[in-house]
Amino acid sequence: MNIGxxxxxxxxxxxxxxxxxxxxxxxxxxxxxxxxxxxSQDNAALIKDLPEGHFYMSEDAEETYxxxxxxxxxxxxxxxxxxxxxxxxxxxxxxxxxxDKQQSVAFVTATDSKLFTQVDEREVIVDRSLKEKxxxxxxxxxxxxxxxxxxxxxxxxxxxxxxAPVAYINSEDYKKMYNVEQMQLVFLPGxxxxxxxxxxxxxxxxxxxSTIPSYNAxxxxxxxxxxxxxVISGMLFAIFFYMMNIQKIGLYGILKAVGIKTSRLFKMIxxxxxxxxxxxxxxxxxxSHAFNSxxxxxxxxxxxxxxxxxxxxxxxxxxxxxxxxxxxxxxKIEPLRAIQQGED
Amino acid sequence: MTIFTLDEVEKTFTNGEIEENILKGISLSLKEGEIxxxxxxxxxxxxxxxxxxAGLQPASDGEVLFDGNNLTTMSSEQVRKIRAKEFGFVFQxxxxxxxxxxxxxxxxxxxxxxxxxSKREQKKEIDQLLNVIGMEHRKNAYPSSLSGGEKxxxxxxxxxxxxxxxxxxxxxxxxLDSKRSKDMMELIRDLTKKMNITTLMVTHDEExxxxxxRILQMSDGMVLENK
Ligand SMILES: Nc1ncnc2c1ncn2[C@@H]1O[C@H](COP(=O)(O)OP(=O)(O)O)[C@@H](O)[C@H]1O
Ligand SMILES: [Mg+2]
Numbered sequence: 001m002n003i004g005x006x007x008x009x010x011x012x013x014x015x016x017x018x019x020x021x022x023x024x025x026x027x028x029x030x031x032x033x034x035x036x037x038x039x040s041q042d043n044a045a046l047i048k049d050l051p052e053g054h055f056y057m058s059e060d061a062e063e064t065y066x067x068x069x070x071x072x073x074x075x076x077x078x079x080x081x082x083x084x085x086x087x088x089x090x091x092x093x094x095x096x097x098x099x100d101k102q103q104s105v106a107f108v109t110a111t112d113s114k115l116f117t118q119v120d121e122r123e124v125i126v127d128r129s130l131k132e133k134x135x136x137x138x139x140x141x142x143x144x145x146x147x148x149x150x151x152x153x154x155x156x157x158x159x160x161x162x163x164a165p166v167a168y169i170n171s172e173d174y175k176k177m178y179n180v181e182q183m184q185l186v187f188l189p190g191x192x193x194x195x196x197x198x199x200x201x202x203x204x205x206x207x208x209x210s211t212i213p214s215y216n217a218x219x220x221x222x223x224x225x226x227x228x229x230x231v232i233s234g235m236l237f238a239i240f241f242y243m244m245n246i247q248k249i250g251l252y253g254i255l256k257a258v259g260i261k262t263s264r265l266f267k268m269i270x271x272x273x274x275x276x277x278x279x280x281x282x283x284x285x286x287x288s289h290a291f292n293s294x295x296x297x298x299x300x301x302x303x304x305x306x307x308x309x310x311x312x313x314x315x316x317x318x319x320x321x322x323x324x325x326x327x328x329x330x331x332k333i334e335p336l337r338a339i340q341q342g343e344d
Numbered sequence: 345m346t347i348f349t350l351d352e353v354e355k356t357f358t359n360g361e362i363e364e365n366i367l368k369g370i371s372l373s374l375k376e377g378e379i380x381x382x383x384x385x386x387x388x389x390x391x392x393x394x395x396x397x398a399g400l401q402p403a404s405d406g407e408v409l410f411d412g413n414n415l416t417t418m419s420s421e422q423v424r425k426i427r428a429k430e431f432g433f434v435f436q437x438x439x440x441x442x443x444x445x446x447x448x449x450x451x452x453x454x455x456x457x458x459x460x461x462s463k464r465e466q467k468k469e470i471d472q473l474l475n476v477i478g479m480e481h482r483k484n485a486y487p488s489s490l491s492g493g494e495k496x497x498x499x500x501x502x503x504x505x506x507x508x509x510x511x512x513x514x515x516x517x518x519x520l521d522s523k524r525s526k527d528m529m530e531l532i533r534d535l536t537k538k539m540n541i542t543t544l545m546v547t548h549d550e551e552x553x554x555x556x557x558r559i560l561q562m563s564d565g566m567v568l569e570n571k
Contacts, residue, residue, distance in 0.1 A: 001451055003444070010443035010486065254439040257400055258502075259428025259456050336400050339435050339514070 003264075004271035018240045019276045022233060026315055027284035029229040033311060034292060034303035036222035042300040043215050046090075046108065046161045047208060050115060053189035055208040056200040063201075063211045066091060069182040074197060078186055079111070086113035087183035089174060090161055095124070095141040095150070103133060106161035109174040115189065117156055117168045124150040127165030128157050145177040162212055230311075230318055237322030241269055245326055249333055257335035265330050273323040274316070281312045347542050348374035348397070348510060353406035355392055366392050368565035369406065374510070379536060379543040381553055383570070384562030390546040391514055393562070397544060398431055398512045399423040411509060429457045432503030432541070434513040434532075438495035440487040446474065446498050447483045450505045457506035473501050477531060493524040497531065504535055511536055513545040517552060529555040 008015045041048060056078075061068035070087060079085050088110035094102045105126065110116035117125050124141060135141070140149040150169065159166035175181060188195065194202035203211065210216045245252070252265060285308045295301040355367040366389040374380055382390045396403045399415045408415040411430070415423055440449055450470045459466060474480040477497045487495055496516065503511055513532065517525035533555045536543050545556065553559055559570040 001448065001455055003441070003452065006448065007443040250439065251441060254435075255441070257427070258433055258453065259424050259431075261424070334401075336395055339395075339400075339439075 002271060004268035005275070007268070008272060008275060014244075015272070015276060018236070019280050021236055022276060022315075022319075023280035023283050025229055025233045025236065026280055026311070027287055029226055029233075029315075030284055030288035030303065030308055030311060031291065031301075032222055032225050032229070033307050034288060034301045036219060036226070037304070037307060038300035038302035039218050039222070040209075040215065041158065041302045042160055043163050043218065044161055044209055044212055045158045046106070046166050047205060047212075049158065050187070050205060051189045052205060053187055054194045055203040055205070056186040056188070056195075056197060057184070057203065059199055059201045061201075065184055065208075065211060068184045069180070070184065070186055071199060072182055074199060075183060075186060078188075078197060082188055084113070084189055086115060086187050086189075087111045087185065088116060088187060089171075089178075089180075089184040091174075091178055092162060092164060093143065093145075093167075093177070095126075095143055095167060097133075097135055097141055098139055099134070101133075103130060103135070104164050105130075105167040106164045107174060107177070108159075108161065108166050108168050109171045110168075111171070111183070115187070117159075119153065119168045119170050121170045121172050122148050122150055123153045123170065125154050125156055125168045126152060127159045127167075128155040129160075129165045131155055143177060146173060147176075148173070162214060226311075230314055233315060234318035234322040237273060237319045238326045241273070241323045241326035242329070245269075245329055249329075252330055252333050253335045253337060253339065256333065257339060262331055266324070266327050269323050269327045270320065273319050277316055277319045281315060285312065345376045346373045347376045347411055348544070349407075349409040350393075350397060351407040351409065353393070353396060353403045353408065355389070355396060356404045366565055367396070367403075370565075370567055371406075372560060372567055374542050374544060376542050377537065377540045378558060379533065379545065379556040380558045380560060381556040382544065382546045382560050382562060382567075383548060383553070386548070388562045389565055390562050393567075394512055394514055394544060394546050398433065398510075399427055429506065430509045432506070432508040432511045434496075434499050434503045434511065434516040436515045436518045438487070438492075438499035440490075440495055440498060440502070442487055445484045445486055446479060446490075449487075449498060449502050450474075453502050453505050457508075459506060470505065473505055476535070477501050493520055493527070496520060496524075496528055500528070500531060500535070504539060504541060507539060508541060511541050511543045511545075513543065515546055515548070517547065517549060522551065525549065525552065 057065060057068035058070060075087050079087065088108065091107045093105060093107050095105050096102055108116065112118065119125050126135065135152060137152050137154055139152045141152060142149050150173070156166070255265065256262065288303055288308065292301060292303040350370055350372050353367055353370045354365070357364045357366060370393060382393065384390050395401050397408055399408070403416060410426065413426065415426070441452065444452060447470055450473070451466060454461065454466050461469065471480060474483055477500065479494065479497055479501070482490065482494060490498065496519070516532070517528050520528060529552050532543065561568045561570040
């Protein structure tokens with residue numbers, strides 16, 4: 001007989017209240033995770049969507065990508081040894097459209113690679129978000145550091161850096177604009193471990209993302225909120241079951257006296273915790289994913305099933321720990337004391 | 345035939361600095377199928393003796409022997425098994441599980457005692473017993489809707505549904521009025537005689553003694569046979 005289930009059936013409202021709180025907390029957690037992920041996508045999709053690998057900057061750049069200069073000899077050496085290596089540069093800047101409006105963009109140029117869009121001289125390919133700002137294919141855009149005009153050749157999806165839409169340009173134009181010969185970065189996809197190149201420092205994709213100043217600040221505060229919510233949900237379970245157990249000390253004592261194993265009482269708590277959590281999670285997963293698909297265009301919200309699965313597992317583990325901690329008092333209950341106490 | 349023996353059982357409680365010798369070397373044996381009453385003034389150690397005999401707390405010294413087993417030397421898991429399968433308990437209050445129906449309370453006890461009956465046979469047993477105690481119409485009721493007397497009758501049913509060898513009862517009628525107390529004692533007597541269950545019962549109600557086979561008087565940590 002599943003006594004845990006029987007208790008839920010008899011005391012529906014009590015468990016419904018706990019279930020609703022867990023549902024709300026987990027829904028909030030998922031929404032905030034979606035927001036964190038959406039913001040990071042909005043901030044740096046250019047880097048986030050790359051395959052795992054390593055970035056290399058010059059050591060003296062002190063983790064600031066736009067101070068980095070890759071020595072051309074070193075770059076050629078790396079490119080010769082590693083076919084899939086790509087050298088790239090990123091600079092924040094402006095494009096002025098035909099109505100003389102400034103659009104802030106992140107200029108990106110890269111050596112031949114499938115990972116970065118290639119553009120001919122005097123052409124530019126921009127993130128689709130600029131289309132909403134009125135830019136069309138064929139438009140002529142200017143930049144005050146460049147004498148020539150750039151022709152818009154097309155749009156790419158979800159390419160952002162430091163919250164600005166990416167503008168892919170040719171390396172010749174880039175050199176003219178910023179007066180530099182060297183590239184800033186080398187990216188080596190798929191390498192298991194970082195390589196040692198003289199004068200260069202390696203960064204995993206994640207490490208490189210956190211060198212973007214706004215990225216770290218955003219993600220850290222949201223991650224903190226998410227962790228707090230998870231801790232709170234664990235405490236909710238612990239407190240709820242603790243209060244329930246306090247009321248049932250007498251009952252547990254009698255059940256132990258008649259020969260019920262303590263492990264069975266633990267299983268009872270676990271069943272209840274699992275039942276509540278699974279229903280609450282199922283609801284919050286479906287609601288948060290529904291929100292994901294109806295979230296307004298401009299809202300940086302992006303939730304994957306991978307994230308919700310991870311969060312659900314964390315919630316289950318935390319709930320289990322909370323329920324178990326509160327259950328530890330059951331082990332200490334002496335059957336005798338319960339018998340000598342009065343009814344209920 | 346003797347089924348239960350206490351041999352020179354002692355119990356000492358230490359309350360801070362003070363050592364209190366509650367049981368001072370008690371020896372007694374229970375005969376199979378007999379109802380033995382333990383009487384004495386409040387605080388004379390009746391409950392302490394009963395719970396030591398039932399394996400709910402250890403003795404400070406001496407031995408508790410049941411059906412060839414020495415409870416004093418067994419592990420707590422072995423004692424738990426004996427409590428679950430061979431013992432039944434009734435206390436002053438019914439202590440029923442508030443979220444189980446009458447039928448489920450008994451089902452749970454059959455499960456705890458690792459009954460080998462099929463679910464159908466278990467249900468049949470329960471129906472029969474509920475019939476005997478006149479509670480078959482309350483089979484699906486929860487404890488909160490039962491009267492005090494009904495609760496106590498269910499408690500008796502729970503104590504014997506698994507056909508234990510020994511029934512331990514600590515003032516089972518103390519929460520009932522005189523009429524219900526007598527009904528209760530008749531019920532316990534009927535059932536234990538029919539099922540050949542040995543009973544050790546604590547009471548301080550003189551009226552209940554007419555239903556028992558043997559009376560032991562406790563005083564000053566010792567027992568005296570009372571004819
Ligand atoms: N766990 C305990 N710790 C200390 N003293 C106890 C404990 N249990 C019982 N006593 C004492 O032992 C004495 C006998 O108690 P009890 O067996 O309950 O008596 P009775 O059931 O005859 O009224 C009482 O004085 C009681 O205070
Ligand atoms: Mg007592």
